[in-house]
Amino acid sequence: MEGTKIPLHxxxxxxxxxxxxxxxxxxxxxxxxxxxxxxxxxxxxxxxSPSGDPIAYEIRGAVIALRSEEASKILVELI
Amino acid sequence: MGLTSQSTGVNALKEMLDIQxxxxxxxxxxxxxxxxxxxxxxxxxxxxxxxxxxNWTGKTVTTAQGNYKYRDxxxxxxxxxxxxxxxxxSIEEEVAxxxxxxxxxxxxxxxxxxxxxxxxxxLVLQILEMTDKVVVCxxxxxxxxxxxxxxxxxxxxxxxxxxxxxxxARSGEGLEELMDAVYKVSHNEITTKPIRIQYDDDIENTIQxxxxxxKKSVDNKINSRWVSLKLIDxxxxxxxxxxxxxxxxxxxxxxxxxxxxxxxxxxxxLSEVLSTSNDLAxxxxxxxxxxxxxxxAENISHQVVNSQRQKHNELDRKIDNILTSKxxxxxxxxxxxxxxxxxxxxxxxxxxxxxxxxxFGIEDKLTYLFTTYNLxxxxxxxxxxxxxxxxxxxxxxxxxxxxIFFPLFTLLEDxxxxxxxxxxxxxxxxxxxAHGKQALTMCMGFGCNAAGVIGCRIIDSPxxxxxxxxxxxxxxCNGRFPILIAVTTIFIAGAVSGPMxxxxxxxxxxxxIILGVIMTLLVSKILSKTILKGLPSSFTLExxxxxxxxxGRIIVRSIFDRTIFVLGRAVIVAAPAGLIIWLMANVNIxxxxxxxxxxxxxxxxxxxxxxxxxILMAFILGLPANEIVMPIIIMSxxxxxxxxxxxxxxxxxxxxxxxxxxxxxxxxxxxxxxxxFPCATTLLTIKxxxxxxxxxxxxFLVPTIAGITLTFTFTQIVRLxxxx
Numbered sequence: 001m002e003g004t005k006i007p008l009h010x011x012x013x014x015x016x017x018x019x020x021x022x023x024x025x026x027x028x029x030x031x032x033x034x035x036x037x038x039x040x041x042x043x044x045x046x047x048x049s050p051s052g053d054p055i056a057y058e059i060r061g062a063v064i065a066l067r068s069e070e071a072s073k074i075l076v077e078l079i
Numbered sequence: 080m081g082l083t084s085q086s087t088g089v090n091a092l093k094e095m096l097d098i099q100x101x102x103x104x105x106x107x108x109x110x111x112x113x114x115x116x117x118x119x120x121x122x123x124x125x126x127x128x129x130x131x132x133x134n135w136t137g138k139t140v141t142t143a144q145g146n147y148k149y150r151d152x153x154x155x156x157x158x159x160x161x162x163x164x165x166x167x168x169s170i171e172e173e174v175a176x177x178x179x180x181x182x183x184x185x186x187x188x189x190x191x192x193x194x195x196x197x198x199x200x201x202l203v204l205q206i207l208e209m210t211d212k213v214v215v216c217x218x219x220x221x222x223x224x225x226x227x228x229x230x231x232x233x234x235x236x237x238x239x240x241x242x243x244x245x246x247x248a249r250s251g252e253g254l255e256e257l258m259d260a261v262y263k264v265s266h267n268e269i270t271t272k273p274i275r276i277q278y279d280d281d282i283e284n285t286i287q288x289x290x291x292x293x294k295k296s297v298d299n300k301i302n303s304r305w306v307s308l309k310l311i312d313x314x315x316x317x318x319x320x321x322x323x324x325x326x327x328x329x330x331x332x333x334x335x336x337x338x339x340x341x342x343x344x345x346x347x348x349l350s351e352v353l354s355t356s357n358d359l360a361x362x363x364x365x366x367x368x369x370x371x372x373x374x375x376a377e378n379i380s381h382q383v384v385n386s387q388r389q390k391h392n393e394l395d396r397k398i399d400n401i402l403t404s405k406x407x408x409x410x411x412x413x414x415x416x417x418x419x420x421x422x423x424x425x426x427x428x429x430x431x432x433x434x435x436x437x438x439f440g441i442e443d444k445l446t447y448l449f450t451t452y453n454l455x456x457x458x459x460x461x462x463x464x465x466x467x468x469x470x471x472x473x474x475x476x477x478x479x480x481x482x483i484f485f486p487l488f489t490l491l492e493d494x495x496x497x498x499x500x501x502x503x504x505x506x507x508x509x510x511x512x513a514h515g516k517q518a519l520t521m522c523m524g525f526g527c528n529a530a531g532v533i534g535c536r537i538i539d540s541p542x543x544x545x546x547x548x549x550x551x552x553x554x555x556c557n558g559r560f561p562i563l564i565a566v567t568t569i570f571i572a573g574a575v576s577g578p579m580x581x582x583x584x585x586x587x588x589x590x591x592i593i594l595g596v597i598m599t600l601l602v603s604k605i606l607s608k609t610i611l612k613g614l615p616s617s618f619t620l621e622x623x624x625x626x627x628x629x630x631g632r633i634i635v636r637s638i639f640d641r642t643i644f645v646l647g648r649a650v651i652v653a654a655p656a657g658l659i660i661w662l663m664a665n666v667n668i669x670x671x672x673x674x675x676x677x678x679x680x681x682x683x684x685x686x687x688x689x690x691x692x693x694i695l696m697a698f699i700l701g702l703p704a705n706e707i708v709m710p711i712i713i714m715s716x717x718x719x720x721x722x723x724x725x726x727x728x729x730x731x732x733x734x735x736x737x738x739x740x741x742x743x744x745x746x747x748x749x750x751x752x753x754x755x756f757p758c759a760t761t762l763l764t765i766k767x768x769x770x771x772x773x774x775x776x777x778x779f780l781v782p783t784i785a786g787i788t789l790t791f792t793f794t795q796i797v798r799l800x801x802x803x
Contacts, residue, residue: 036376051506062198
């Protein structure tokens with residue numbers, strides 16, 4: 001898995017990953033950066049909502065839920 | 080920095096935020112902070128002004144203000160919208176930024192969450208770039224202690240270069256020190272030296288280049304380094320704000336100058352920089368600016384926060400594993416709602432009867448008084464049978480359920496459960512092309528639909544906000560909720576006896592609410608496919624830590640803030656309505672009362688919907704406030720039929736039955752109660768929020784059509800099958 005970038009929403013629950021690239025632009029990109037999702041930030045996938053989407057992540061000490069549309073634009077490396 | 084002159088622009092801003100100074104010596108303090116940091120609690124504790132606090136993202140959508148005295152001086156505290164950052168362009172962030180920057184506060188307090196300091200430092204650092212008169216308040220120290228998180232406040236203060244005060248606003252701990260620090264900072268008794276964020280060389284050089292260009296224009300009225308940074312960041316709204324509030328036109332130094340600056344310090348050829356679009360030119364720099372701030376926050380946090388990591392949120396996670404799990408998430412949600420309804424119904428019965436007994440006893444005494452003093456009959460009719468009796472009904476039917484339901488619901492809110500509801504239901508909203516936070520605005524609608532409509536501001540996308548506004552009325556507010564309770568307990572559950580009564584009543588109310596949710600989703604979907612076409616916008620939702628609720632405060636807050644307020648409003652509307660009903664019942668035209676005329680006119684249509692003319696008329700007369708619908712129905716029946724002493728709910732049941740009610744009528748009343756035109760207050764709020772009569776009209780029409788369609792279809796099917 002070393003070096004492979006995968007979208008954040010595909011990370012299994014309970015696993016952590018390191019942010020490698022944001023593919024969004026404009027306002028959405030800002031919002032992601034504001035959440036603290038800068039390169040090399042470690043994110044843990046916590047749990048899926050009852051219907052599987054959105055998924056809650058721990059980002060810099062806060063629990064944030066993202067829909068798959070947004071999470072898929074965050075490329076990460078599993079650790 | 081800070082403004083030296085009180086230009087008209089600054090006054091315009093103060094007017095915009097409606098700041099009322101009692102004298103020019105007043106000290107203005109801005110209160111900033113992330114959502115869910117207990118900012119509102121700090122605000123309430125300091126000012127004593129009752130402002131509702133909620134444990135969800137973006138609850139404080141408007142600025143509130145209050146004042147407190149400290150050392151004989153008057154401090155005006157302005158509660159800014161809760162934001163995570165001042166970088167991205169939402170309305171809340173712009174308001175907060177503009178006030179801190181141009182509102183000329185004597186000090187700015189940034190409230191942070193001790194249990195989540197790193198994330199909060201992001202905003203602190205951004206504010207420190209704008210102004211140096213800052214006090215950092217690290218709130219929720221009690222929660223942090225419980226979670227075994229230790230914070231070195233002294234070190235944090237050294238690192239940030241401004242006073243740092245630890246508080247537990249809920250118990251009032253640390254507030255004295257906070258007021259002291261604010262006093263000293265605003266009187267320049269403490270000289271602050273805010274930390275300066277060091278960016279990479281490219282950015283620093285560009286800042287220098289642009290700062291040089293604008294320095295003369297801004298003339299020390301505003302921090303030129305910060306403005307330069309904003310220009311590099313591509314934040315052009317700052318140009319407008321500077322022009323608006325301090326009357327300096329920087330538009331000549333906008334786009335191209337900034338790009339020139341970028342070209343000068345980077346190796347990219349000038350022509351290429353000038354021809355690229357904004358996003359490309361700024362995108363990378365913006366990332367680098369934000370990264371610098373985030374990394375600095377991380378760095379500081381590592382130096383001052385000491386916690387047994389991974390351990391402190393264990394309990395929250397365990398709770399979430401149940402409350403948001405695939406198997407239990409939604410059933411638990413429905414069960415919790417059901418339990419609240421059940422407690423409300425069971426608990427409201429006894430006091431309802433008791434209050435009715437007392438109030439109607441008073442009515443007899445009043446009547447006795449009127450006869451003793453030989454007062455005219457019409458006066459007795461209008462005042463006692465009209466005004467007083469309607470008031471008595473409103474109070475006895477409305478008060479108990481409200482006084483029980485509100486504290487219970489506020490308890491869920493205080494615990495932090497509501498964002499979990501949004502998390503559980505988001506996928507349904509996504510499928511309806513709507514926003515997950517609509518679930519939160521629906522929860523606010525339980526309190527009051529007008530409040531729910533205002534709450535829709537937390538949804539950024541205008542399309543999704545409109546959908547949330549138009550469909551908010553499908554959640555029964557506290558004005559309609561007692562109608563549902565009254566009809567179910569009196570009628571539906573009254574049909575069975577024994578302990579099953581409350582269970583059946585609870586089930587029917589829960590079903591009505593679920594139907595409301597389904598209608599919300601269905602109508603949202605229909606709107607998304609027709610007049611409000613579009614795709615769902617981006618969605619991020621914070622699930623804040625669970626908090627120990629403050630039971631005492633909840634009871635006080637929900638009784639005073641909500642119950643008394645709502646009841647007061649109902650009473651104000653009910654008194655004149657009682658008079659009108661009595662007049663309508665007693666003014667005769669060609670031998671038939673006005674009431675019968677109107678009801679007779681509505682009768683054919685009402686019959687199609689499985690109701691009668693009086694019921695429909697009650698809903699129309701209930702336009703000012705839905706609380707009076709049920710009393711109007713009762714009044715109408717009593718005014719037309721034989722007088723019955725209504726000292727208990729059983730008597731009410733006989734009254735309804737003698738006026739032709741069947742289970743079909745009861746269900747239709749409940750359906751129509753759930754779906755009809757919003758009350759006048761809500762409609763006016765919608766007009767204010769959407770600034771459009773068109774959308775107000777749509778909001779009027781949509782639930783009305785839904786209600787008529789549903790009751791009509793249901794009634795016709797039942798009648799066709801010969802069930803009623």
